[in-house]
Amino acid sequence: MCEIKQLLEKNRKWSEATTANNPDFFQSLARQQSPRYLWIGCSDSRVPANQILDLPPGDVFVHRNVANLVVHTDFNCLSVLQYAVDVLKVEHIIVCGHYGCGGVDAALQNNSLGLIDNWLGHIRDLVHKYKADLSGLSAHEKAAKLCEINVLEQASNVKRNSIVREALGRGQKLQIHSWIYSLKDGLLKDLASQ
Numbered sequence: 661m662c663e664i665k666q667l668l669e670k671n672r673k674w675s676e677a678t679t680a681n682n683p684d685f686f687q688s689l690a691r692q693q694s695p696r697y698l699w700i701g702c703s704d705s706r707v708p709a710n711q712i713l714d715l716p717p718g719d720v721f722v723h724r725n726v727a728n729l730v731v732h733t734d735f736n737c738l739s740v741l742q743y744a745v746d747v748l749k750v751e752h753i754i755v756c757g758h759y760g761c762g763g764v765d766a767a768l769q770n771n772s773l774g775l776i777d778n779w780l781g782h783i784r785d786l787v788h789k790y791k792a793d794l795s796g797l798s799a800h801e802k803a804a805k806l807c808e809i810n811v812l813e814q815a816s817n818v819k820r821n822s823i824v825r826e827a828l829g830r831g832q833k834l835q836i837h838s839w840i841y842s843l844k845d846g847l848l849k850d851l852a853s854q
């Protein structure tokens with residue numbers, strides 16, 4: 661764990677090393693961003709978009725919240741989506757969940773955690789909706805299955821969103837992906853291709 665002063669020192673060294681490797685790196689990025697990907701992922705500190713994809717700054721537009729939810733009335737997520745699609749014209753929207761998601765686990769339990777219980781209510785709705793698919797599974801299997809269901813449902817929310825539908829309607833190139841990440845081996849899996 662780094663102290664705050666160490667973080668600033670690490671940043672300085674990273675900036676120096678990056679500039680040494682590519683002297684024009686920051687100047688060209690400062691002029692404009694043109695990412696091809698929008699990443700909608702979990703806030704979990706173990707699932708950082710750029711590092712997982714091995715992509716440098718400038719390549720991914722990122723929105724993260726607890727349990728990678730796309731809620732129809734969440735103006736934070738919708739604003740990111742609209743800007744990414746209409747202004748940045750990203751070509752891919754990646755909804756990425758992860759196994760071992762604390763938000764999904766919490767939704768399966770009935771413990772009260774405070775305000776976040778309301779946010780997790782969206783996942784509890786999925787527990788109810790997919791009761792038959794989840795029944796008969798062990799606790800571990802159920803949590804993993806719900807992580808997958810959650811990704812597919814959130815990607816479905818992206819597809820049904822008016823911003824995305826309008827973009828596709830006017831012929832804009834846009835693909836939506838449902839991915840899940842394993843904390844155990846650092847690998848991504850495409851759920852839609854299964």
Ligand SMILES: [Zn+2]
Pocket residue numbers: 702703704726727728758760761762763764
């Ligand atoms: Zn998570």
